[in-house]
Amino acid sequence: RAISENRSVEECMVDALKGSVSNEEPRSLIAIAKMWKKSIPDSEDSVQNEGILLTEELKAVDYEYQERIHWTKLQLVGSGSYGEVFKMQDKKTQFQCAAKKLPFGCFRSEELTTCIGLTSPRVVPVYGAVREGPWIMIFMKLIEGGSLGQLIKESGFLPENKALYYLDQVLEGLEYLHAHDILHGDVKADNVLLSKDRSQAFLCDFGHAVHLIPEDLRNSRMSDDYLPGTQTHMAPEIMMGMHWSSKIDIWSSCCMTLHMLNGCHPWTRDSSGPLWFKIAHEAAPWKEVPVSCNPFTVDVLRAGLQKEPSRRASASELRGKVELAQQKVSLRRFGQEEKTSSHS
Ligand SMILES: CN1C=C[C@@](O)(C#Cc2ccnc(-n3nc(C(N)=O)c4cc(F)ccc43)c2)C1=O
Numbered sequence: 001r002a003i004s005e006n007r008s009v010e011e012c013m014v015d016a017l018k019g020s021v022s023n024e025e026p027r028s029l030i031a032i033a034k035m036w037k038k039s040i041p042d043s044e045d046s047v048q049n050e051g052i053l054l055t056e057e058l059k060a061v062d063y064e065y066q067e068r069i070h071w072t073k074l075q076l077v078g079s080g081s082y083g084e085v086f087k088m089q090d091k092k093t094q095f096q097c098a099a100k101k102l103p104f105g106c107f108r109s110e111e112l113t114t115c116i117g118l119t120s121p122r123v124v125p126v127y128g129a130v131r132e133g134p135w136i137m138i139f140m141k142l143i144e145g146g147s148l149g150q151l152i153k154e155s156g157f158l159p160e161n162k163a164l165y166y167l168d169q170v171l172e173g174l175e176y177l178h179a180h181d182i183l184h185g186d187v188k189a190d191n192v193l194l195s196k197d198r199s200q201a202f203l204c205d206f207g208h209a210v211h212l213i214p215e216d217l218r219n220s221r222m223s224d225d226y227l228p229g230t231q232t233h234m235a236p237e238i239m240m241g242m243h244w245s246s247k248i249d250i251w252s253s254c255c256m257t258l259h260m261l262n263g264c265h266p267w268t269r270d271s272s273g274p275l276w277f278k279i280a281h282e283a284a285p286w287k288e289v290p291v292s293c294n295p296f297t298v299d300v301l302r303a304g305l306q307k308e309p310s311r312r313a314s315a316s317e318l319r320g321k322v323e324l325a326q327q328k329v330s331l332r333r334f335g336q337e338e339k340t341s342s343h344s
Pocket of ligand 1: 077079111115124126138139140142144146147190191193204205207
């Protein structure tokens with residue numbers, strides 16, 4: 001049937017995977033993610049249990065993997081516009097990981113197709129995805145230190161050297177993603193996870209990610225199912241509906257840095273006029289850089305907050321400036337308390 005109908009290998013693979021959960025290779029998960037994107041939530045939701053697990057630590061049993069039967073939620077670790085994230089445990093192996101739960105109708109295949117197979121130490125590894133009725137569960141490595149957004153909320157703001165330290169690691173992750181033609185699309189502190197000792201940072205949440213395939217990008221300013229990221233971190237070219245590129249992640253990483261330094265998102269201290277208009281037509285949020293910052297840190301933000309994307313630094317270029325600023329800013333051994341710095 002496959003040959004006679006000239007069906008692709010991928011379509012045949014998906015046929016074989018439908019309606020069951022199995023431990024397979026990453027390409028099977030890519031295939032089923034694309035199938036989910038094409039299918040619409042239907043009355044069969046209640047019976048659907050299908051998906052792919054990429055690690056033997058999560059074990060499908062008789063081609064099923066269902067909450068409460070094969071795995072259990074331990075605690076809520078995060079929630080936001082993306083849905084909810086739980087710490088979970090496999091009942092057979094006792095293995096624990098994180099699970100993001102989102103409505104089937106909100107699922108974008110790019111959330112999986114962009115992060116499967118990535119090996120950067122700055123990206124959270126994905127362990128699989130399973131549909132259970134009207135829900136999609138995406139399993140990934142548990143990162144015990146919580147998010148950078150939670151750290152900023154706890155601390156009020158971060159000292160300059162810590163802000164540069166985390167920005168450097170985020171830019172390392174963006175260097176890797178951009179070299180693999182992937183745009184993250186929602187770089188912000190809530191989407192940066194920290195190791196238990198908070199020395200290591202990891203990018204997560206590919207729900208807004210885009211494959212930067214040049215010919216497609218030239219034609220589409222935003223594909224029809226593109227989900228905009230966080231408005232306060234959105235680059236001017238997006239607000240103006242112009243061509244966009246990996247440089248939007250650079251702008252967002254500098255907005256995240258202002259959030260670390262000030263304890264609040266950029267543009268939020270002045271409530272005059274619509275946000276989109278300010279981002280599109282006003283100067284970059286220069287005045288928000290704390291007066292106490294080292295000139296080399298100001299140079300980092302100047303290079304990353306250029307309104308014209310072609311003049312904006314790439315991840316590699318900006319990382320070089322960050323590492324220079326780190327040498328200038330009194331960087332002591334990580335984790336020592338810092339004197340509070342004055343803020344504008
Ligand atoms: C690889 N992959 C697969 C799904 C993905 O697009 C996501 C996500 C996401 C969004 C927001 N938050 C978390 N989040 N994850 C954890 C964790 N893994 O331990 C976590 C822990 C928290 F304390 C708070 C939020 C958290 C994870 C993605 O990137």
